Amino acid sequence: MTIAILGGYGAVGAAAARRLAARAASPLRIGGRTLRSAAALCEELGDGATAHTVDLSDSASVAAFCAGSTVVLNCAGPSYRVLDTVALAAREAGAHYVDVAGDLPLLRRLRALPPSDRLEVVSAGVMPGLTAILPLTLLGDDPATTRIDLHVGGPVRITPASAQDILLATGPDFGTPSATWRDGRVAPGTATARWHTTLPHFGPDVHALPYLTTETADIARHHGLGEVRQHSVYVSERIPTTLATAWADSPDDPTSWAGELAAxxxxxxxxxxxxxxxxxxxxxxxxxxxxxxxxxxxxDPYRLSGLVAALTAEAALAHGGSGTWPAWRFLDAHETWSALTSDPQCRTEVRATSAAPL
Structure with a gap:
């Protein structure tokens, strides 16, 4: 049972490969544009890993990489360029497919095809991915009287591929700014930004900007949650200002601002x-x-995404199945949380309390 990892030596793919190799899940194929980089990682991983050159613009190259694999794990990006290229090759190869990104555009494309007799799991990273899975571990017996508050962010590096995906993540396929979930629907204009605020675990003088992602709205709808509030948290105004400027000045091609966003x-x-x-x-x-x-x-959120991707690939190997799903519908939330708490890169905390109302 072979796992083929495309983008396998990148920030996310290498983290997934190291996790899978350490657990001896199965033989690994490490694929990407540069054979030397793939070979260097394979030397580190040991005899169970082989290096392959893969050109995403060449369908025959992608098909050859996927052929004979049990699971194809796509960690290559940016996702708007990858789209369903690798997923279709995995289908043709008869392999389960896991995509660390993908989001709603890929999910929609795959669900428009005839149903697959293999698994196709998208959004198996951090955001989307863990940002939906963690709230699911908190659900009780009466979701209609439950409010979920979700804060996500902090100072981290942004890779060039991620910068492009972030800049293109606008519009209803991705989320709604200044919105909450309430009364069974997305409610625009019901949340306000908190500039120069103090948040526990984030620190003083941070900025919490309301943005309800499509993924979060989906879990609220699916589970009948009463209310959800979601904020992206930044330690300065640099990133939100760069995003706002890029979207205003270059609406047709905001990816031209990727360098500024990374900076x-x-x-x-x-x-x-x-x-x-x-x-x-x-x-x-x-x-x-x-x-x-x-x-x-x-x-490092990229290493964290690699961990989630590896957990998803392991689950696909162990349980199989069929259909096209976001990761939060496929992975068991409590098992995922347990894996996170035992991983040395993660710092976790659980609290049940009767604190004063907010």
Whole structure:
């Protein structure tokens, strides 16, 4: 049972490969544009890994890489360029497919095809991915009286591929700014930004900007949650200002601002220790009482995405199945949380409390 990892020596793919190799899950194929980089990682991983040159613009190259594999794990990006290229090759090869990104555009494309007799799991990373999975560990018996508060962010590097995906993540396929989930729907204009605020676990003088992702709205709809509030957290105004400027000045091709976005993240890191934080809290709507909390912190969100991708590939190998799903519908939330708590890169905290209402 072979796992083929495309983009296998990148920031996310290498982390996934190291996890899979350490657990001796199965033989690994490490693929990408540069054979030397793939071979260097394979030398580190040991005899069970082989290096392959793969050109995403050449369908025959992608097909040859996927042929004979049991699971194809795509960690290549940017996702708007990859789209369904690798997923279709995995289908043709009869392999399960896991994509660390993909989001709703890929999910929609795959679900428009005839149903697959193999698994296709998208959004198996951090955001989307863990940002939906962690809140699911907090759900109780009465979701209609539950409010989930989700804060995500912190000072971290942004790779060139990620910068392009972030800049293109606008519009209803991705989320709604200044919105909450309430009364069974996305409610635009019901949340306000908090500039220069203090947030536990994020620090003083941070900026919490409301943005309800499509993924979060989906879990709220699926589970009948009463209310959800979601904020992206930044340690300075550099990144949100760069994003706003790019979207206003270059609406047709905001990816031309990828360098500026990456530079903004680097400037933040010059003043702050790297730390990516996901804080999910559950509150009782009638009383406002804090019922439970999940806190996850890591220095590098790309390594964290690699861990989630590896967990998803392992689950596909172990359980099989069929159909096309986002990771939060496929992975068991509590098993995923347990894996995170035992991984040395993760700092986790669980709290159940009867704190005062907020």
């Amino acid at each position: 903004a993240a680097t400037a933040d890191l010059a003043q702050h220790r790297p730390s990516y934080t996901i804080l999910a809290e559950r509150r009782d709507i009638p009383s406002g009482r804090l019922v439970g909390q999940r806190l996850l912190q890591a220095d």
